[in-house]
Amino acid sequence: MKSRIITLSKKEFIHIFRDPRTIGVVVFIPIFLLFLFGYALTIDVKHLSTALIDNSRTNISRQFISKFSNSGYFDIRYRPENVSQVKALMDSGKIHLAIIIPEDFSKKILSGNHAEMQTIYDGVNSNTASIARSYVDAITAEFFREKLKGMLEKRGLDELIKHDILKYDPRFWFNPTLESMNFLVPGLICVILTILSALLTSMTIVSEREKGTIEKLIVSPVKTYELILGKLIPYIFIAFFDILLVIAIGNLWFGVAIKGNLLLLFALSFVFLFSSLGIGLIISTIARSGQEAYIIALLVSMLPSILLSGFHFPIASMPLVLRGISLIVPARYYLVIIRGIFMKGIGFQYLWPSTLALLIFGTALVLLSTWRFKRKID
16 A cells, blocks of 8 residues: 555655756745735835925924824925815825825924814825824824923923823834734735645546546556555655745745744644645546646635635624635634744644634545545446
């Protein structure tokens, strides 16, 4: 039995390395997807094109403006004279927001009265607008706190500063800088593995049928489960190569380091691979041609792994129906594992429920693909 499985695996390896397209998929597609998703899906908002109307034109207003310019979040590129010009800039998509400082801005601050300013946001992209508003609120609050502190010190009331009624001390665990790349890179490993595993294995049985060699396998003494295992083993090695490749690029290029145990990650990734490779095998027994297998594999792997796994969109925010569907998406459980090991550095005692779910899914999918293939050749 072992010799037949090894022989089949060697045969599959030979076919893989003889096909330059497969080598391209194994090596270049993960790199391409990592850079594409890594830069395109980032939720960090920086260098927002900003318009400024400074009707105050005083030293205080310039200090206030410098807070925005030096933050790295806002690029003040336009200085219109009125709101009509702001509307024209926003209609043309040249700016994301406008800051309007009134004429009496500095006068009210110096007199201790309530000063006002106005910000206008382009709400077409609600996510960008809400993040930009949070940045503006934080910068404004910090500026006015500094000015209040200076005024109290000048009046000899600095004792009031030392006795704050409420001291707010926010801390962010696991991702202190809140860089989206730290969140995205581990998720991309899951997405890339899901897509590649499904694409590559979906072609295995179909390619044998298209080459006319499936009949030779059927009449050979090779049993169905031996054929399935022989087909799976090469792609498991390929998947682990891709894991190492993506981790290396994520660490060296994007600066995302793994905090947990690398061996634990490999062990639990092995469990996940049974699920994703099993999906590809089932597609291979269903599809009638390589093109059909490719399209089905792309739809079945990419859409659920991106939309329903929690990769970019929180599952808790989804409607009840989609949350129910996400329970049968293996990538959902692997994301918990890989982000837990990558970002939190946690151990198996916290990851065993997700591992058990993947083990059940993987076993069921491989058994189902074996049953379908056996039924088909019978």
